[in-house]
Amino acid sequence: MIVVLVMAATLWGIGAAMNTPRRARWTMIGVLFAGVLAIQFILPDGHPLREGTGSDPRLWLLLGGLGALVFAYRKGLMALRARTNPVSIDPPAQAPGTFAEVELERYARHIVLREIGGPGQKALKTAKILVIGAGGLGSPVLLYLAAAGVGTIGVIDDDSVENTNLQRQVVHTDTRIGTPKVFSAETAIKAQNPFVTVRPYHRRLTADIVQDLFAEYDIVLDGTDNSDTRYLVNATCVALGKPLVAAALTQFEGQISVYDPANDAPCYACVFPKAPDPALAPSCAEAGVLGPLPGVVGAMMAVETVKLITGAGAPLHGQMLIYDALYGESRKIALKRDPNCSVCGTL
Numbered sequence: 116m117i118v119v120l121v122m123a124a125t126l127w128g129i130g131a132a133m134n135t136p137r138r139a140r141w142t143m144i145g146v147l148f149a150g151v152l153a154i155q156f157i158l159p160d161g162h163p164l165r166e167g168t169g170s171d172p173r174l175w176l177l178l179g180g181l182g183a184l185v186f187a188y189r190k191g192l193m194a195l196r197a198r199t200n201p202v203s204i205d206p207p208a209q210a211p212g213t214f215a216e217v218e219l220e221r222y223a224r225h226i227v228l229r230e231i232g233g234p235g236q237k238a239l240k241t242a243k244i245l246v247i248g249a250g251g252l253g254s255p256v257l258l259y260l261a262a263a264g265v266g267t268i269g270v271i272d273d274d275s276v277e278n279t280n281l282q283r284q285v286v287h288t289d290t291r292i293g294t295p296k297v298f299s300a301e302t303a304i305k306a307q308n309p310f311v312t313v314r315p316y317h318r319r320l321t322a323d324i325v326q327d328l329f330a331e332y333d334i335v336l337d338g339t340d341n342s343d344t345r346y347l348v349n350a351t352c353v354a355l356g357k358p359l360v361a362a363a364l365t366q367f368e369g370q371i372s373v374y375d376p377a378n379d380a381p382c383y384a385c386v387f388p389k390a391p392d393p394a395l396a397p398s399c400a401e402a403g404v405l406g407p408l409p410g411v412v413g414a415m416m417a418v419e420t421v422k423l424i425t426g427a428g429a430p431l432h433g434q435m436l437i438y439d440a441l442y443g444e445s446r447k448i449a450l451k452r453d454p455n456c457s458v459c460g461t462l
């Protein structure tokens with residue numbers, strides 16, 4: 116029996132020296148234990164191998180039972196600890212606009228950028244951004260805004276996660292099918308960055324709430340594929356003087372611009388005075404859409420938003436960036452304000 120115990124200790128020692136994970140080392144010892152038990156039960160009485168590994172199998176069974184008991188006790192203790200001490204750490208309360216040490220470390224790669232720096236990161240932290248739609252474009256937008264350290268992120272959507280969404284809507288997961296998208300997104304955002312405040316609105320964006328809702332935010336991002344919503348969002352942003360970062364997708368192509376008549380850029384209605392005929396503008400469900408495409412264009416929306424907040428570079432004011440995924444091409448076209456625009460013409 117001593118020989119076997121020495122073998123087990125040697126196995127453990129070699130494992131430790133080679134830095135193998137504890138689980139692998141325990142597996143090796145389990146295999147050794149099973150081998151010894153097999154020898155004890157299969158070989159006849161008096162066989163030298165059986166004698167050499169201890170003559171009585173009951174001793175080994177007792178040892179195995181004790182081991183299992185200790186293992187079960189440890190597991191139980193760990194489960195209890197996890198329940199009383201949840202792993203999800205709530206960030207310590209901070210004065211608005213100030214950073215905990217761990218946040219400074221988190222945003223270090225932003226803070227070293229001359230165009231962002233400490234003041235830019237502070238501006239991100241105090242910014243309040245509203246995202247319309249937690250779908251294909253909303254997914255990367257929400258994750259990247261959270262990762263970038265945008266302090267308050269609102270998200271409005273009345274849908275629930277469906278299996279057909281998961282090909283491109285990376286903020287959601289298979290296990291959250293059936294969950295309202297805004298709550299699924301909230302879970303993902305909090306997991307990405309616990310220092311962000313998320314405000315989920317599980318409802319449709321309607322004319323009766325839009326003014327009050329937008330008034331609470333600095334910038335609005337629109338990634339919906341519903342033209343009624345697009346015009347409502349645009350008119351409200353114009354009325355309140357809020358910049359609107361809007362993008363749209365077709366099968367393999369995406370377009371993005373920053374609509375902001377308060378800063379002499381056109382509004383959405385200047386460029387698209389009338390909604391396209393539904394027959395000419397099929398939805399993603401009808402026409403299909405390349406899975407990574409909303410990732411590319413949604414990430415561009417997050418980039419434009421970070422630029423607007425921090426003042427870095429020049430946002431896509433009066434310009435539309437068009438990305439053609441099928442041929443790997445992008446181009447920019449100039450957009451002009453329409454002095455007779457029914458929405459912003461009188462500003």
Ligand SMILES: [Zn+2]
Pocket residue numbers: 376381382383384385386453456457458459460
């Ligand atoms: Zn306009």
